[in-house]
Amino acid sequence: xxxxxxxxxxxxxxxxxxxxxxxxxxxxxxxxxxxxxxxxxxxxxxxxxxxxxxxxxxxxxxxxxxxxxxxxxxxxxxxxxxxxxxxxxxxxxxxxxxxxxxxxxxxxxxxxxxxxxxxxxxxxxxxxxxxxxxxxxxxxxxxxxxxxxxxxxxxxxxxxxxxxxxxxxxxxxxxxxxxxxxxxxxxxxxxxxxxxxxxxx
Ligand SMILES: [Zn+2]
Numbered sequence: 001x002x003x004x005x006x007x008x009x010x011x012x013x014x015x016x017x018x019x020x021x022x023x024x025x026x027x028x029x030x031x032x033x034x035x036x037x038x039x040x041x042x043x044x045x046x047x048x049x050x051x052x053x054x055x056x057x058x059x060x061x062x063x064x065x066x067x068x069x070x071x072x073x074x075x076x077x078x079x080x081x082x083x084x085x086x087x088x089x090x091x092x093x094x095x096x097x098x099x100x101x102x103x104x105x106x107x108x109x110x111x112x113x114x115x116x117x118x119x120x121x122x123x124x125x126x127x128x129x130x131x132x133x134x135x136x137x138x139x140x141x142x143x144x145x146x147x148x149x150x151x152x153x154x155x156x157x158x159x160x161x162x163x164x165x166x167x168x169x170x171x172x173x174x175x176x177x178x179x180x181x182x183x184x185x186x187x188x189x190x191x192x193x194x195x196x197x198x199x200x201x
Contacts, residue, residue, distance in 0.1 A: 012039070015159070015177035017152065017169025022055045023144035027080045028166040028177070030073075034184065036163075042076065045069045057136040068133040075103055075137055079144045083167050086148055087156050103141035107134035161185040 018025040029041040029051060042048040048069035052058035078099040085092045111123040125135075147153065155169040161181035168177045176182035 013178055015166045015168035016171060016174075017155070020169075021143055021147045021152075022057070023079055023140050023147050024083075024167060024169070025055065026072075026076050026140050026144075027083050029076060030165075032163045032165045034163060040073075042069055042073050048072050052132075052136050057139055058132050062132050064133065071133060071137060075099065075140060079140070080167075082144065082148055083156060084158070086153060087158050087167065100141045100144055103137040104145065105138075107131055107138040161188075 012031060014025055015028050018028055031039045031041070033039055040047070041051050045064045045066050045068070049058065049060075049062055049064040052062065052064070052072070053060040058064070078093075078096040081093050081096040082100065084090075085096075111125045113121065114124055115121050147156070152169055155171075157168060157170045157175050159166045159168060159177040159181050160175040161177075161184050164177060164181050166177040166181075168175070174182070176185060
């Protein structure tokens with residue numbers, strides 16, 4: 001009996017900043033590819049589990065259910081809405097704020113203070129098996145809040161190469177999420193020049 005298909009996600013290199021901020025990588029986990037293709041790295045419970053494990057947010061054998069994968073995809077949409085509002089200079093959507101705040105407070109992302117006879121006082125993050133996803137959502141929501149309010153927030157930008165929908169942290173004038181997107185944008189500009197239409201910004 002065949003289970004869920006194994007890893008089939010093509011290698012899409014993380015956008016600049018996405019290795020530093022897992023919340024940015026979360027926002028970029030539903031990718032519009034040229035040619036009208038769409039890649040959802042959280043599209044199935046198995047894929048979502050691999051994504052969490054790859055970011056150190058869940059053990060590899062966590063065995064996520066579809067309900068949990070759907071909660072992760074839902075947080076992604078709220079984080080995307082907040083990043084987009086920050087990039088566009090628009091008011092932050094209140095439902096996205098509420099969702100991120102709820103995820104942050106639903107499970108403690110902090111290492112809590114504990115006491116045991118052998119160790120005395122110490123701090124430890126607990127990962128009870130039934131709350132793995134709550135902890136992962138809390139960590140991602142906290143990271144999103146740090147990203148959106150920290151020193152790097154002003155560098156957040158959307159990839160300037162349609163139809164790409166990824167966000168990145170800008171370095172200098174570069175505003176493409178990948179070499180592939182940069183090449184495509186340059187080719188589009190060259191085509192626009194040849195055909196006499198004004199080049200896009
Ligand atoms: Zn791109």
